[in-house]
Amino acid sequence: MKLSSIILAAGKGTRMYSSLPKVLHRVCGLPIIHYVVDMANNIGAEVPVVVTGHGADQVKDFLGDRVKYASQTEQLGTGHAVLCAQDSMNSVDGLILVTPGDMPLFTEQTLKKLVELQVANSGPMSMLTVISEDSHGFGRIIRDTDESVLAIVEEAQATPDQLLIKELNVGAYCFKAVWLWNALKKIKLSPKGEYYLTDLVEIAVNEGLKVAAFVVPDLDETLGINTRIHLAEAETIMRRRILRSLMLSGVTIINPESTYIESSVKIGQDTIIQPNTFLRGKTQIGTGCEIGPNTIITDCQVGNRVKILAAVMDKAIVEDDVDMGPFVRLRKGAHLGQHVHMGNFGEVKDSYLGEGTKMGHFSYIGNATIGKDVNIGAGTITCNYDGEHKHPTVIGDNVFIGSDTMLVAPLNIGQNAHTGAGAVVIHDVEPGDTVVGVPAKPLRKKE
Numbered sequence: 001m002k003l004s005s006i007i008l009a010a011g012k013g014t015r016m017y018s019s020l021p022k023v024l025h026r027v028c029g030l031p032i033i034h035y036v037v038d039m040a041n042n043i044g045a046e047v048p049v050v051v052t053g054h055g056a057d058q059v060k061d062f063l064g065d066r067v068k069y070a071s072q073t074e075q076l077g078t079g080h081a082v083l084c085a086q087d088s089m090n091s092v093d094g095l096i097l098v099t100p101g102d103m104p105l106f107t108e109q110t111l112k113k114l115v116e117l118q119v120a121n122s123g124p125m126s127m128l129t130v131i132s133e134d135s136h137g138f139g140r141i142i143r144d145t146d147e148s149v150l151a152i153v154e155e156a157q158a159t160p161d162q163l164l165i166k167e168l169n170v171g172a173y174c175f176k177a178v179w180l181w182n183a184l185k186k187i188k189l190s191p192k193g194e195y196y197l198t199d200l201v202e203i204a205v206n207e208g209l210k211v212a213a214f215v216v217p218d219l220d221e222t223l224g225i226n227t228r229i230h231l232a233e234a235e236t237i238m239r240r241r242i243l244r245s246l247m248l249s250g251v252t253i254i255n256p257e258s259t260y261i262e263s264s265v266k267i268g269q270d271t272i273i274q275p276n277t278f279l280r281g282k283t284q285i286g287t288g289c290e291i292g293p294n295t296i297i298t299d300c301q302v303g304n305r306v307k308i309l310a311a312v313m314d315k316a317i318v319e320d321d322v323d324m325g326p327f328v329r330l331r332k333g334a335h336l337g338q339h340v341h342m343g344n345f346g347e348v349k350d351s352y353l354g355e356g357t358k359m360g361h362f363s364y365i366g367n368a369t370i371g372k373d374v375n376i377g378a379g380t381i382t383c384n385y386d387g388e389h390k391h392p393t394v395i396g397d398n399v400f401i402g403s404d405t406m407l408v409a410p411l412n413i414g415q416n417a418h419t420g421a422g423a424v425v426i427h428d429v430e431p432g433d434t435v436v437g438v439p440a441k442p443l444r445k446k447e
Helices: 032-042 056-066 078-084 108-120 177-184 199-206 228-248
Strands: 003-009 049-052 068-071 095-100 125-131 140-143 149-153 167-176 211-215 259-261 277-280 295-298 311-314 328-330 347-349 364-366 368-370 381-383 393-395 406-408 411-413 434-436
Touching: 003 032, 003 078, 032 056, 032 095, 032 108, 049 056, 049 078, 056 068, 078 177, 095 108, 095 177, 108 125, 108 167, 108 211, 125 199, 149 199, 149 211, 167 177, 177 199, 199 211, 228 259, 364 368, 406 411
Parallel strands: 003 049, 003 095, 049 068, 125 211, 259 277, 277 295, 295 311, 311 328, 328 347, 347 364, 364 381, 368 393, 381 406, 393 411
Antiparallel strands: 095 167, 125 167, 140 149, 140 167
């Protein structure tokens, strides 16, 4: 049966106290709405329709053409929001899944069960509920003797006996499309001036139709984000899921409580993640690595058998069998070839270090291309910026750069060349030559 999806993301989220739309606040590195859209896609729904309102342009900038859009220009309630999506739907038949845009923790299994429940339901709608001691202000579920839902009673209108009910409305539904569009027009305006989607239960029951409900077994899934406190709670739950999945796939995480890995990160088997490590963005790490402790890696590609200790890395490439640290900084455009070694307090930006090159501590390499098996002595600096422009340095294979060498770009040092300790190199160095001094000059060979 055809399945469509409507995601309600028009709310302002006033309790977030933010200029950012609520659904764009991030959980484990990605906006809340990303998870909701992703889950709709994972269960086989057609391209979701996202109902936008507050911050619509920002939401569209993030989601792009992943979804279709409907606009709720006036905040007239959830029933009105769903009705706003009608013109954007591909068809009027099949089933329609309606989910809130601020609930990123639903699992694929739960939403599939909701759809399956409605497929088997003779009535027009099915819904998710949860059993909880804390009502979170949710409506109470009143069931009939056959377990069908008779009513949803909002907390403000509930009697003392009804307030004792622990089964709560979650806010996710699956409808028969043809019935939904007709029933939405029957919802009456509430005293608050809104049209509530929950009123569809009463409409269905009054028509003698069955409303089915599935109790979500994991309370965590039903967390809706309305405050920064909820955001932190969702972050903890999602992070725990991510780490569990990685560990089950063969990654060792020494201390999950102090490890932060975003959902978009990929890690190979037998890699060890030490405490206080942050892996972010599109980072990919190979097999057999050891990362951390005290390491931050963002949008980097890391090969196999790499050891990284106490480093900060951003948009860099690290090939196989590299070892780094402690206190290493790789900035955008850094690329370390196989078997490169970087000592402590080294920094690389927009540069390539060839296979087997060793970079000593307290060195900076910027805008450079460095060959194989080069020795970069401690304190070496590529002076690549003249105040207006950046200039390149090219170093050939098997070059030995002495400690405390200043390489004033633009500069080309031929293969097998040497620089003396403390040299300030301002001219190109021919292959095989040794230069020393300030400014550096070729060392005269003894006759």
